[in-house]
Amino acid sequence: xxxxxxxxxxxxxxxxxxxxxxxxxxxxxxxxxxxxxxxxxxxxxxxxxxxxxxxxxxxxxxxxxxxxxxxxxxxxxxxxxxxxxxxxxxxxxxxxxxxx
Amino acid sequence: xxxxxxxxxxxxxxxxxxxxxxxxxxxxxxxxxxxxxxxxxxxxxxxxxxxxxxxxxxxxxxxxxxxxxxxxxxxxxxxxxxxxxxxxxxxxxxxxxxxxxxxxxxxxxxxxxxxxxxxxxxxxxxxxxxxxxxxxxxxxxxxxxxxxxxxxxxxxxxxxxxxx
Numbered sequence: 001x002x003x004x005x006x007x008x009x010x011x012x013x014x015x016x017x018x019x020x021x022x023x024x025x026x027x028x029x030x031x032x033x034x035x036x037x038x039x040x041x042x043x044x045x046x047x048x049x050x051x052x053x054x055x056x057x058x059x060x061x062x063x064x065x066x067x068x069x070x071x072x073x074x075x076x077x078x079x080x081x082x083x084x085x086x087x088x089x090x091x092x093x094x095x096x097x098x099x100x
Numbered sequence: 101x102x103x104x105x106x107x108x109x110x111x112x113x114x115x116x117x118x119x120x121x122x123x124x125x126x127x128x129x130x131x132x133x134x135x136x137x138x139x140x141x142x143x144x145x146x147x148x149x150x151x152x153x154x155x156x157x158x159x160x161x162x163x164x165x166x167x168x169x170x171x172x173x174x175x176x177x178x179x180x181x182x183x184x185x186x187x188x189x190x191x192x193x194x195x196x197x198x199x200x201x202x203x204x205x206x207x208x209x210x211x212x213x214x215x216x217x218x219x220x221x222x223x224x225x226x227x228x229x230x231x232x233x234x235x236x237x238x239x240x241x242x243x244x245x246x247x248x249x250x251x252x253x254x255x256x257x258x259x260x261x262x263x264x
Contacts, residue, residue: 002102005208007142010113016200017120019197021119029174033128037119044142047148050146056229059230063234073163
């Protein structure tokens with residue numbers, strides 16, 4: 001039996017790494033991947049609590065999170081492509097104003 | 101069985117470190133795929149086979165292909181030194197994150213102890229059981245997500261057009 005606390009610790013370590021990457025990376029695509037990492041850490045916590053309860057609802061929440069992440073990835077990557085067309089750069093420091 | 105959890109937990113953490121600290125986006129993306137696969141194994145161990153398969157097919161399959169495609173389309177290379185980097189986030193961010201980690205560790209330790217058991221007997225989490233729940237109790241969120249996906253597809257097409 002895997003202790004719940006170990007699963008939650010793994011989850012929070014992954015979340016912290018994602019947040020750290022969000023802060024220190026400067027490439028837009030890498031920042032976006034760090035957001036995905038944070039979403040996955042939360043999914044792990046959902047699954048752990050679903051096992052603890054026990055119930056299937058936590059697993060369905062993970063399902064919905066994955067669906068929303070897919071939609072987010074499609075729109076976000078389209079925004080990144082449009083951004084690159086207009087500014088010719090992927091560095092997040094160059095995107096400091098809303099106007100072109 | 102437990103040893104598998106620890107092995108793949110360490111794999112996930114090492115790969116996540118690699119996602120954060122690689123300077124080339126393609127390496128970050130490939131490391132993220134390793135994280136997703138390791139998490140899929142952990143989901144299997146925790147009695148969520150359907151979610152594990154969705155993780156592999158949708159996340160590691162579809163979403164990461166999109167990422168790798170965009171990285172190669174935009175020819176995103178090595179991250180060079182920045183002309184004007186924000187010092188504030190670099191100095192304030194890591195201590196705050198460390199505080200978050202310690203705080204969460206203390207909460208988990210107080211609440212569950214170091215070996216608080218996770219376990220209830222495993223439920224029937226087959227696709228049939230999940231589907232029954234999805235189409236009975238969660239029918240409204242399910243329909244709303246289908247509209248969300250439709251909007252996301254339209255948005256992606258509009259955003260990626262030549263003329264914005």
